[in-house]
Amino acid sequence: MDPSRQKHFSVVDYVIFAVLLAASAGIGLYYALSGGRQRTTQEFLLADRSMRCLPVSLSLIASFQSAVAIIGVPAEIYTHGTQYWFMGCAYVLGLLIPAHVFIPVLYRLRLSSAYQYLELRFSKAVRVCGTLTFIFQMVVYMGVCVYTPAFALNAVTGFELWGTVLVTGLVCTLYTTVGGLKAVIWTDVFQTAVMFAGQLAVIVVGVQRAGGVSEVWRKVLEGNRISGLDLNPDPTERHTFWTLGVGGVFLMLSLYGVNQAQVQRYLSSRTERDAVRSCYMVFPSLQLALALSCIMGLVMFAQYCGEDHADKLKSSSRDAMVIYFVMDMLQGLPGLPGLFVACLFSAALSTISSAFNSLATVTMEDLIKPQFPSMSEARATLVSKALASSYGLLCLAMAYLTHLMGDSVLQVALKIFGMVGGPILGVFCLGMFFPCANSTGAVTGLGAGLLMAFWVGIGSIVTRSSKTELLAPSCHFVLESENTTSALQTTFRNITRPSGLRRFYSLSYMWYSGFSCFTVILTGLIISFLTGPMKEEDVTPGTIYPLGEKLLCFLPECVQKKLCCVTQPLSEEERLPPQHKDCNGLSCGHPPSSQEETEGLSSQPCCHNVEQETAV
Ligand SMILES: CC(C)(CO)[C@@H](O)C(=O)NCCC(=O)O
Ligand code: NA
16 A cells, blocks of 8 residues: 555554553453452353343344444445345344243253253254354354454554454453453443444544535435345345345344354343343344444445545455545544544454353353363363463464455355354254254254355355456446446346356355255254154253244134144143133133143243233
């Protein structure tokens, strides 16, 4: 890069950045020295199950909102328009389902790790497979998270790339290792605030420099960046309402429903109601985060009108351009570039710390403790700390791998979530919704899901190199070509519509979660039936979510009665105690039962948590 274009940091900027790192480390030390001083695994890994809903909810957003989203979403909007914003639709079901399906089941089992559920429901083998899959997912994802802010900053300001990676990794390892989950959650709260502040600052200054809100709006309209609802059902279209709004629900479920990082936060809540409430509180904040990053992309477009600034950067990546834009805007305003860098690193740190702590938890609870059941609490805590710090070092190594990949970082992260998170979601769904699924089915299903996901994922990477991407036009030639563009796109699509395997490989990455989840469920059910389905009385009480009954609650009485007759052999209706038969004034229509003494969630009434639901 031309050194004269390099963006420089003033003293105030360095101070702000240093304050972020120092404050995070400070919070870690505070929790290392207060409370129970992190001497038990209950405290280190589960915050003594004492957290209230506000910190938990802010921490829930922070877990998967990293610099990848802060840089990647504006880059996506700048290049392809606002279609990605429809992701916000997926947040509705993507948070309601975890709150009312996954949290009740997992919380009531008083687990320490999400994958313990898999042993209770299936067997030890399924638990170990689930844990290993999760470890793989988080380790790869962590690499992207540490690498992204360091890379972007390096491309624009000349900050030493590997130095930045090292500092991020080490600070984070430090406070995670000494302060445990309490430190992770409270640093998340602080870091989420810094993250929002940084994004807001860029938008306010950017709008002002671009000539006001109306001017920004005029330019993005001219540049064709405001996308309407795209209802094209083609599953190979990268972003449409269906891929984002429906495929996105599976992505959200795999993150907010069954991912250890999030489940651990639900489990650390004081009560189940706090856990559910915090899940609800994630919704507005997540919408705000999405809106801020989308608006940043639009402001950036208004400023540059789709020009390519690659000549001024070491890299041609759109991700680096976002940082270039920010530094360009904030130049000459002391403190603001520092605030934005702090925002990026806050986002990254909060994600990496969640990853370290959740990885330490599963390694301890799922892999080590079962092998050494007599291990003392002090020793277990020491080992957990050692684990948290060794994952810290591993993450530095993974950052190097990401360095070698080179793709839009947002796409890489969402692909990892889909390819690896989707199959894990599938196993949990298989366990919770299908009492007949057995352990062999679950293991085979998980394997099949991973296989299919990697097949399509790797296939898409291999075939991508030959695919040309048609970008939305910049505002320079858009005035005359606004209508021709869509015609052009249609023709382009028709000419290049791939066939056979290539068509399979071009499946939108937003469908990866849903696709692999269904593969797991389908394979799991088929294998379970072939190898002898699980008998209902063998299923651990409380591990099944009575999906059929819950759905029946919403149907008219006569329909329920009919369905109950049809589904009787498989469903759990018969186990329902008669005193619970009233759901929201609607009779569930269950036949009287003789097996009323069954315990656990599988025998819970249709609307057992009506009280909680209305209270939220
Ligand atoms: C995962 C969602 C969709 C919701 O939390 C969003 O935060 C996102 O797009 N994250 C990208 C990955 C990352 O920021 O690391
Ligand atoms: Na984060």
